[in-house]
Amino acid sequence: MEHISECFIQPHHVSEESKQPFYLTPSDLAMLSVHYIQKGLLFTKPPEASNPSFLDTLLAKLKHSLSLALVHFYPLAGRLVTKKEQDPPVYLVYVDCSNTPGAKFIHASLDMSISDILSPTDVPLVVQSFFDHDRTVNHDGHTTSLLTAQVTELVDGVFIGLSMNHCLGDGTSYWNFFNTWSEIFQAQGSNFTLSNPPVLDRWFPQGHGPIISLPFTDPSEFIDRFEASKLRERMFHFSSESLAKLKAKANSECNTSKISTFQALSALLWRTITRARVLPPDQETSCKLAANNRARLARPLAPNYFGNSVYPITSEPIKAGELLDHGLGWAALKVHRAVVNLNHQDLKGFLDHWLKSPTVFSLRYFDPFSVMMGSSPRFDMYRNEFGMGKAVALRSGYANKFSGKVSSFQGREARSIDLEVCLPPEAMRGLESDDEFMEAASVASYDP
16 A cells, blocks of 8 residues: 555635534543544546546545535544643543644555455455554544545555544444535535535533533543454345345244344344354343434434434343244344334433443443444445446445444445454354355455
């Protein structure tokens, strides 16, 4: 990987709001010790790439549209700041949007082809270099950019990777920014209205905020630079037909119609990863799903609220032997009940507890016997074209991965889903030889 150039991009023009501190909510502050969000899209070079000026023109358009997008998402051009006071004790982390160099833009080059990236069984390690902020935790946003766009030219393709500080927003916020950037790029300067402008108003529990003081005096008290043990990372594809069969099977086994496609798919991963791990029959395990809570609050947040509003839904703990003795539908019903039971009172309870005793999440404490379904196939990932047509694939960086982490992505074909599964080598071998899993999954192939 050769880094050819880098620069900083400021919002195209400065709004009055951006001159004020941008305060972080409890859900934002809890992310200080986890990694940035790193996702990106791989494009085939279009026919016009034979023109020597193609890449320079593309880079210029990307930088200009990024500066316009940052007008609407101005906190992403900022930096984190900590304000400390002794009497009374204050430890406040917020975003300064005015005295900063902006978002970073990197142009890089790699002498590899699209096939080199997509053909190997496992995701090649070089994909991690498609993103800035490798192994960076969000607290590092005091001294590094809160957003970086990296454009990597391959022999026959272009990869556009975005890394965004997770204290600023969740997956919903991240993909809204990516979509907005692409939308502005596609408009090519013509007057148009953003389809989904972000709502930057901060949401705090009643009676709290905007200043939330943390019970710390130094970052060493809450920063944990987690390094996962050796993992294999592999992509699996689920066609719309395969997903329809899974959903029908789960509902039929339970004599219901309530179980959703994603709940059935999550149950499949929970069962088959549990079997691949060869857990003792009495070892408890659960299935966790990252849930968007904007609509679950008593006073719902706007769908385009910019910030963190996610909470891990957790199924009831089940003994591994019991989980495997029952069928797909039984497990899917457990997942379904966990999803429908999460409500405003649960979220309020979590926030009340956090406000009494603020904590910062660490990946180190994830239950190694459970499965975590992250990201979402609902995010409109392939809408981002940047003048090169539909991307051929989506890939992610090193960030926020551990044994049992499964990231769910929109598939390239309508109503299909791609899963990125992270497991230790021996457990991955078990999953690859699991008949129940491989009957539903297919291996995503690339045909140049």
